[in-house]
Amino acid sequence: MAERICGRRDIRLTSLRRTVLGLVLDTDRPATAYDLLDRLREQHKGAAPPTIYRALDFLLAQGLIHKVERLSAYVGCIQHGHAHGPHDGPEAVHHAAQFLICRQCGAVLELEDPAIGAAIGEAAGQVGFRPLASTIEIEGLCSACTTQATD
Numbered sequence: 001m002a003e004r005i006c007g008r009r010d011i012r013l014t015s016l017r018r019t020v021l022g023l024v025l026d027t028d029r030p031a032t033a034y035d036l037l038d039r040l041r042e043q044h045k046g047a048a049p050p051t052i053y054r055a056l057d058f059l060l061a062q063g064l065i066h067k068v069e070r071l072s073a074y075v076g077c078i079q080h081g082h083a084h085g086p087h088d089g090p091e092a093v094h095h096a097a098q099f100l101i102c103r104q105c106g107a108v109l110e111l112e113d114p115a116i117g118a119a120i121g122e123a124a125g126q127v128g129f130r131p132l133a134s135t136i137e138i139e140g141l142c143s144a145c146t147t148q149a150t151d
Contacts, residue, residue: 002018002021002062002064003018005062005063005064006062009062011062016044016051016055017055017058017059019040019043019044019055020036020040020052020056020059021055021059021064021065021076023036023039023040024036024059024065024074024075024076025076029073029106029107029108030068030071030073030074030075030106030108031073031074031075032071032072032073032074033049033052033053033056033072034049034052035073036052036056037049037051037052040052056074059074063077064077065077066097066099066110066135068099068101068108068137069135069137070101070137070139071101071106071108073108075099075108075110077097077110078110078112096116096117096120096133096134096135097111097134097135097136098110098111098113098116098135098136098138099111099135099136099137099138100138100140100142101137101138101139101140102139102140102141102142102145103139103140103141104141104142104145104149105142105144105145107142107144109142116136117134120134
């Protein structure tokens with residue numbers, strides 16, 4: 001999917017960028033840049049912080065991953081193949097994300113609720129503001145941790 005997205009945008013998904021994307025997607029929890037760098041060094045011995053940050057910046061710009069600011073960590077984007085606006089095709093970069101962050105186990109879930117983005121757009125429009133991007137991070141307990149807390 002990432003190859004196709006980059007190809008349609010006429011940009012290169014280099015092997016390093018592909019490797020970093022794989023590292024992000026292979027992680028079941030949000031990964032920090034330094035966690036990813038340590039794993040990248042297993043394959044690319046000379047990788048340095050600028051190497052990982054350039055790859056992450058590219059992947060972010062293409063909408064292939066997200067940065068969860070609260071955790072300063074990266075997660076894969078679940079929105080691939082979904083349209084993100086009235087004129088967007090399936091390869092569009094979406095600029096609205098909502099994340100549920102579990103305070104206990106650190107799990108992060110990305111929501112796919114266009115009503116949230118629409119509500120933000122409507123509220124912003126009422127005061128003459130045009131949002132270009134939004135990220136909402138909500139902290140709480142995931143279903144597994146909630147179940148454990150009640151047992």
